[in-house]
Amino acid sequence: MRTSGSELRRDAEVIGLVGFAHLFSHFLQLILAPLFPLLKDEFGVGYAALGLMVSVMYTVSGVSQTMAGFIVDRYGARRVLLFGMGTFSLALLLTGLATSYWMLVAIAVLAGVGNSVFHPADFAILNAKVDPKRLGYAFSTHGIGGNFGWLAAPVFSIGISTVYGWRAAVIAAGVLGLLVTAVIASRPVLSGGAPDGGARRAQRARAAGLREEVGVLLSVPVVKCFAFFTFHAMALIGLQTFSVSVTTALYRAPLVTASAALTGFLFGGIVGIVAGGVAAAHSSRHNLVAASGMLTAATLTLCLASGALPIALLTATMALIGFFAFSTQPSRDILVRAATPPGATGKVYGFVYSGLDLGGSLSPLLFGWMLDRHLPQGVFGAAGVFMLLAVATVVTLRPGRAGSAVVAVATENAPS
Numbered sequence: 017m018r019t020s021g022s023e024l025r026r027d028a029e030v031i032g033l034v035g036f037a038h039l040f041s042h043f044l045q046l047i048l049a050p051l052f053p054l055l056k057d058e059f060g061v062g063y064a065a066l067g068l069m070v071s072v073m074y075t076v077s078g079v080s081q082t083m084a085g086f087i088v089d090r091y092g093a094r095r096v097l098l099f100g101m102g103t104f105s106l107a108l109l110l111t112g113l114a115t116s117y118w119m120l121v122a123i124a125v126l127a128g129v130g131n132s133v134f135h136p137a138d139f140a141i142l143n144a145k146v147d148p149k150r151l152g153y154a155f156s157t158h159g160i161g162g163n164f165g166w167l168a169a170p171v172f173s174i175g176i177s178t179v180y181g182w183r184a185a186v187i188a189a190g191v192l193g194l195l196v197t198a199v200i201a202s203r204p205v206l207s208g209g210a211p212d213g214g215a216r217r218a219q220r221a222r223a224a225g226l227r228e229e230v231g232v233l234l235s236v237p238v239v240k241c242f243a244f245f246t247f248h249a250m251a252l253i254g255l256q257t258f259s260v261s262v263t264t265a266l267y268r269a270p271l272v273t274a275s276a277a278l279t280g281f282l283f284g285g286i287v288g289i290v291a292g293g294v295a296a297a298h299s300s301r302h303n304l305v306a307a308s309g310m311l312t313a314a315t316l317t318l319c320l321a322s323g324a325l326p327i328a329l330l331t332a333t334m335a336l337i338g339f340f341a342f343s344t345q346p347s348r349d350i351l352v353r354a355a356t357p358p359g360a361t362g363k364v365y366g367f368v369y370s371g372l373d374l375g376g377s378l379s380p381l382l383f384g385w386m387l388d389r390h391l392p393q394g395v396f397g398a399a400g401v402f403m404l405l406a407v408a409t410v411v412t413l414r415p416g417r418a419g420s421a422v423v424a425v426a427t428e429n430a431p432s
Contacts, residue, residue, distance in 0.1 A: 023147060029205050030145045031154045035098060035161035040196050041134040042165030044104050044127075045173070048111065050170040054182040059117040069124045071377070076128025078299055078373025082233070084137035085366020093144070093362060094206045097137035098197055104130030108128025113186035136366035141206060143353055143361050149297070151353065155346040156293020163286050163342075179361055181219075215234035227291045233367045240409045241368040244348065247406035248310070249375025251399040253279065253382045255317070255334075259392050263330060265392040266323050273327060280331040286340030292343035302347035302354075305318035307411040314403035322391050341403070346412075362431035 052066050088096045097361040107127035114120050136159060146154045262275040279346035295305050316337045325333060386394040
């Protein structure tokens with residue numbers, strides 16, 4: 017029997033490795049975007065064509081994510097995670113060797129497949145291997161890792177491309193990804209099954225038929241989680257993508273001020289995830305933690321939509337929106353865990369996280385349409401409404417009852 021000290025060290029290593037894998041997935045996602053001006057000239061295409069390439073990657077990722085979850089539950093999270101990391105890294109390496117735009121599009125399909133595995137595999141590992149009392153910190157570390165990956169990518173790609181060219185930057189990212197994959201593969205702590213009898217229950221869940229597995233995904237708690245993720249993404253990705261354009265149009269703010277407001281939003285999100293992890297670790301009402309954070313963010317966003325705030329308060333207000341909106345993430349992920357029966361972690365997390373891809377593909381179309389029609393206040397207003405819809409989906413979730421309801425669906429016809 018392990019001592020509490022060895023359990024803590026083991027949990028810390030698992031959390032660190034999974035958090036670093038998530039950091040690297042976000043790092044790889046954002047390597048190309050800062051290089052678009054160089055790719056535009058290299059391949060003789062416009063920004064719309066490069067945007068299409070990114071859309072292809074995220075569409076493939078969203079469609080593949082639920083499938084990846086099923087594979088995680090049947091064949092194990094560790095090997096699926098390593099496959100995704102290796103595939104995504106290989107896609108970046110091949111991008112550096114591409115000779116035409118359509119090669120980039122084809123490689124984007126491969127990148128989407130690699131990107132699709134991280135959430136179902138990461139959360140399957142964390143839920144199986146980390147002591148439940150530390151899951152709030154685990155989910156917080158996971159979210160922080162992703163945000164730091166986004167922050168590191170532009171520094172890496174611009175720094176290397178300035179000296180050696182864009183191809184060297186992308187190839188270096190791919191090689192680094194393969195090295196990170198090898199390091200994580202060498203750590204035995206991620207191997208093995210679920211502890212405390214979970215492996216036997218997982219085996220029963222795997223024996224259930226396709227109808228029962230789909231029934232798990234269509235249960236009311238899981239659908240509510242999916243809806244929360246979708247509305248959450250529609251609001252936050254819209255703000256992240258268009259806030260600079262909106263604040264310059266609505267508040268006549270200088271570009272440097274609008275950019276500072278976006279930076280405040282991103283750093284506020286990192287601090288919010290840390291605070292949300294602490295709150296999740298010390299609360300049993302995760303639905304109320306998530307709902308209150310999102311409600312506060314919605315109120316502040318609707319204040320921005322009024323156009324009446326002083327320009328001097330834009331950065332502070334955006335930072336607070338980021339703080340409260342992102343503080344919901346650890347509690348949100350614990351709610352998904354509560355709605356997941358044994359043996360279904362991969363498919364449930366894969367399904368609900370595909371809501372992020374859905375929201376990320378819908379809101380830019382709506383917000384871009386509003387900006388084209390000179391309705392900047394509508395962007396902040398719609399983001400606030402999406403946050404309120406997210407509150408409505410999460411506040412009614414009952415963590416204990418959610419898990420029981422889904423377990424009943426999954427095990428009703430499972431063989432004994």
